[in-house]
Amino acid sequence: MHVLVLLVQILVLFAVVMLHVAYATYFERKIIGHMQVRMGPMRVGWHGLLQPIADGIKSFFKEDIIPEQADRPIFLAAPIICLVAMLTSLAVLPFAPGWVLADINIGLIFILAMSSLSSYGVILAGWASNSKYTFLGGLRSMAQVISYEIAMGLSLVGVMMLSGTLNLSRIVEAQGPSFTGMYLFPQIIAFFVFCVAMLAETNRVPFDLPEAETELVSGYATEYSGMRYAMFFMAEYIGMMVMSAIGTVCFLGGWNGPFTVPGVPFFWFVLKIYIFLFVFIWIRATLPRYRYDQLMELGWKLLIPLALANIALTGIARAIFG
Amino acid sequence: MLMLLFFCYCAVVIIGTGLLAVTLRNPVHSVLMVLILFFHMAMLYLSLGAEFLAAVQIIVYAGAILVLYLFVLFLVSLKDEVRLPRFVSSAWLGRLIAGGLAACLLYILPVFTTGARGNWPADRVREITPTRALATEMYSASVLPFEIAGLILLVAVIGGLLLARRDKEER
Amino acid sequence: MFVKYKPKRNLLQTILHTEILQGMALTLRRLFSRPITRQYPDEEIPVAAGFRGQHALVRDPETGGSRCIACMRCATVCPSRCIHIRFHEDGGGRVVDSYDIEALRCVYCGYCEEVCPVNALVLTEIFEYAAYGREPFHFSREDLLANWDRFVTERNIDPDTYVNPFWRPRGMPRERLPAGKRLEVPADWTLEGQVVGAGYREGSD
Numbered sequence: 001m002h003v004l005v006l007l008v009q010i011l012v013l014f015a016v017v018m019l020h021v022a023y024a025t026y027f028e029r030k031i032i033g034h035m036q037v038r039m040g041p042m043r044v045g046w047h048g049l050l051q052p053i054a055d056g057i058k059s060f061f062k063e064d065i066i067p068e069q070a071d072r073p074i075f076l077a078a079p080i081i082c083l084v085a086m087l088t089s090l091a092v093l094p095f096a097p098g099w100v101l102a103d104i105n106i107g108l109i110f111i112l113a114m115s116s117l118s119s120y121g122v123i124l125a126g127w128a129s130n131s132k133y134t135f136l137g138g139l140r141s142m143a144q145v146i147s148y149e150i151a152m153g154l155s156l157v158g159v160m161m162l163s164g165t166l167n168l169s170r171i172v173e174a175q176g177p178s179f180t181g182m183y184l185f186p187q188i189i190a191f192f193v194f195c196v197a198m199l200a201e202t203n204r205v206p207f208d209l210p211e212a213e214t215e216l217v218s219g220y221a222t223e224y225s226g227m228r229y230a231m232f233f234m235a236e237y238i239g240m241m242v243m244s245a246i247g248t249v250c251f252l253g254g255w256n257g258p259f260t261v262p263g264v265p266f267f268w269f270v271l272k273i274y275i276f277l278f279v280f281i282w283i284r285a286t287l288p289r290y291r292y293d294q295l296m297e298l299g300w301k302l303l304i305p306l307a308l309a310n311i312a313l314t315g316i317a318r319a320i321f322g
Numbered sequence: 323m324l325m326l327l328f329f330c331y332c333a334v335v336i337i338g339t340g341l342l343a344v345t346l347r348n349p350v351h352s353v354l355m356v357l358i359l360f361f362h363m364a365m366l367y368l369s370l371g372a373e374f375l376a377a378v379q380i381i382v383y384a385g386a387i388l389v390l391y392l393f394v395l396f397l398v399s400l401k402d403e404v405r406l407p408r409f410v411s412s413a414w415l416g417r418l419i420a421g422g423l424a425a426c427l428l429y430i431l432p433v434f435t436t437g438a439r440g441n442w443p444a445d446r447v448r449e450i451t452p453t454r455a456l457a458t459e460m461y462s463a464s465v466l467p468f469e470i471a472g473l474i475l476l477v478a479v480i481g482g483l484l485l486a487r488r489d490k491e492e493r
Numbered sequence: 494m495f496v497k498y499k500p501k502r503n504l505l506q507t508i509l510h511t512e513i514l515q516g517m518a519l520t521l522r523r524l525f526s527r528p529i530t531r532q533y534p535d536e537e538i539p540v541a542a543g544f545r546g547q548h549a550l551v552r553d554p555e556t557g558g559s560r561c562i563a564c565m566r567c568a569t570v571c572p573s574r575c576i577h578i579r580f581h582e583d584g585g586g587r588v589v590d591s592y593d594i595e596a597l598r599c600v601y602c603g604y605c606e607e608v609c610p611v612n613a614l615v616l617t618e619i620f621e622y623a624a625y626g627r628e629p630f631h632f633s634r635e636d637l638l639a640n641w642d643r644f645v646t647e648r649n650i651d652p653d654t655y656v657n658p659f660w661r662p663r664g665m666p667r668e669r670l671p672a673g674k675r676l677e678v679p680a681d682w683t684l685e686g687q688v689v690g691a692g693y694r695e696g697s698d
C-alpha cells in the first residue's frame with residue numbers, strides 16, 4: 001500500500017518535472033527573444049504555447065541515425081545514463097514541509113554524486129560517436145564538470161557547517177522562516193562560487209563551450225538524432241532545475257516565504273526555482289562564451305581558493321561566535 | 323528476506339562485472355564494468371548503513387578516479403594489444419599462486435563474526451548520523467593518520483606539478 | 494591617431510562585476526521594450542513606391558493587349574539577357590509574336606522599364622510569387638498580362654492613370670526624352686544622392 005502511494009507520487013513528480021522541462025525551453029526562447037527585441041515562437045498555438053509539444057512530436061518522429069563505426073552499446077546507453085542520473089536527484093528535493101520523496105540523511109552529497117554520474121553520459125556519448133567534434137566536446141565537458149564539481153562541493157561545505165546536517169529538509173528548517181535567516185547573507189562568497197559553478201556544471205553560457213554551436217557543432221550530442229537528442233536536452237534542463245533547487249534549499253531558505261499561500265505549500269520553493277531559471281536565461285542572453293583555458297583557469301585558480309577561504313572564514317566565525 | 327536477495331544480487335553483479343572487467347577486449351567497456359561494480363559496492367555500503375561512505379564512493383571513485391582512468395584511455399590510443407614480458411615464468415605457477423591467495427582469503431573469512439564490537443556499535447552510529455560518527459572518530463581519535471594521508475596526497479600533487487614544470491622547461 | 498583605451502578595472506569593479514551587471518541591466522530593459530518584429534503573414538509589409546517586384550506588361554485600355562511596339566530596347570539593355578522577343582513586319586508596323594521574360598535570370602535592375610518608350614513594361618510591387626519548380630518563372634506574354642491584372646486587383650490600381658516612378662529616367666532634360674517618357678517627377682524623388690549619367694545637364698531633372 002505504501003509502495004503504491006510512493007509510486008503514484010513518483011509518477012506525479014515525473015510528469016510535473018517533464019512538463020516544466022518542456023515549458024522551460026519555451027520560456028527560454030520567448031525570454032531570450034524579447035531580450036533581443038524580437039518575439040520568440042508565435043505561430044504554434046496562441047503566442048507559441050504549443051511549441052514544446054510540437055518539438056516533442058518532432059523529436060519522436062525523427063529518424064534514428066546511429067553512425068556505422070560507433071560503439072553501439074555505449075552509444076545507446078549514454079543518453080540514458082545522463083537522464084537517469086539527473087532524474088534520480090529529484091527524489092531528495094524538499095518542495096514543502098514533508099513533501100520529499102526520499103528524506104535521506106545525505107541528501108546534499110547524494111545530489112553531488114548523481115551529478116558526477118550524469119557527466120559520465122556526456123563523455124561516453126562523445127567517445128561512442130566516433131567523431132572528432134564529439135570527442136573533443138565530450139572531453140572538454142568532462143574536464144570542465146569535474147573541475148567545477150570541486151568548487152561546488154566546497155562552496156556547499158559552508159552551508160553544511162552552518163546547519164550541521166546534510167539532510168535537505170533540515171537545512172531548510174535550520175534557516176528559519178525569517179528573511180535574514182537565509183544562508184545567503186553569511187555565505188555570500190559561497191553563493192557566488194555556487195552560482196558560477198552551477199552555470200559550469202550544467203554546461204550553460206558562459207561555460208557552454210562543449211556544446212557551442214559555432215565551435216563544435218553541438219559538441220558531444222552531434223551524432224544523436226530524434227529522441228536521444230531530446231534526452232540529452234531534457235537531462236540538461238533537469239540538471240538546471242536540480243541545481244536551482246539546491247541553490248534555493250541551501251542559500252535562499254527553501255520553502256519559507258513571507259506568508260503561506262493557502263492550499264499551495266510549495267509556492268515559495270517553486271517561485272525561487274523560477275527566479276533562478278530566469279537568471280540562467282538572463283545570463284544566457286547577455287554574456288559571451290569563455291574560451292576553454294579561461295574557463296579552466298577560472299575554476300581552479302579563482303573559485304576553489306575562494307571556496308576554501310570561505311570555509312576557513314566560516315570555521316573561524318563559528319569558533320568565535322559559537 | 324529482501325535484504326538477503328538484495329545482497330545476493332549485489333554480490334553476483336560485483337563478481338560478474340569484476341570478471342568482465344578483466345576479460346573484455348575493449349578497454350572502455352572494461353572501465354564501464356568497473357563503474358557498475360563501484361555502483362553496486364555503494365549499494366552494499368548503503369545496505370550496511372554506511373550512507374556517507376556510499377555517497378563518497380560514488381563521488382570520489384566512480385565520479386573522479388574512474389573518469390581520470392577514462393581520460394588516460396582516451397588520450398593514449400592503443401592500436402594493438404600491448405605485449406609485456408611475463409611476471410612469473412610459467413602459467414601454472416601463476417595459477418598456483420593465485421589459488422593459494424584465494425585459499426588464504428577464504429581461510430580467514432570465519433573471523434568476520436556479526437554483533438556489536440568496539441566503540442561504535444551499529445545502533446550508536448545510527449543514533450547520531452553515520453556522517454557525524456565518522457567525523458567524530460576521524461578528527462579526534464585518528465587525526466594523525468588523517469593528516470599523514472593529507473601530506474602524502476600533497477606529495478603527489480607536488481610531484482605532478484614538478485613533472486609538468488619539467489616538460490615546459492624541456493620545451 | 495589617438496586611441497582612447499577603457500580604464501582598467503579596479504578591484505571593486507572586479508569583485509562586484511560591474512560591467513556584467515551593466516550588460517544584464519541592458520538586457521532586462523530590452524526585455525520590457527516593444528519587439529520590432531513584423532509578423533509577416535498577418536501584418537502587411539509596407540513597400541516603397543516603385544518597388545521592383547514581379548514583371549508585368551501593361552494592358553492598353555483600347556486594344557486589351559500590350560502596348561509593346563517591338564522596338565527591342567528592353568531586350569538590348571537587359572544586363573542578364575533575360576528578355577526574348579520575336580516579331581514580324583506587317584504593313585509598316587511590327588507585330589509581336591512572342592515576348593518572354595525569364596524571371597530567374599533577372600537581376601531586377603529596372604533598366605527595361607526605364608528604357609521602354611511606350612511604358613509597356615513595369616516591375617510591379619508584387620513580391621509574393623513563389624512557385625515549386627522553374628517552369629512558372631518563364632513568363633510569356635499572356636503570363637505577363639495576367640500579372641498586370643493581378644497587380645491591378647491586389648493593389649487597387651487605376652489602370653488608366655497608373656505611373657511607375659521608374660518610367661521617368663532621371664538626369665536628362667525633358668526635351669531629349671521620347672514622348673511617352675515625359676512624365677512628372679514624383680515630389681519625394683529629389684536628385685540628392687542619386688547616381689546620374691554622363692548626359693546630365695545642370696537644371697535638368
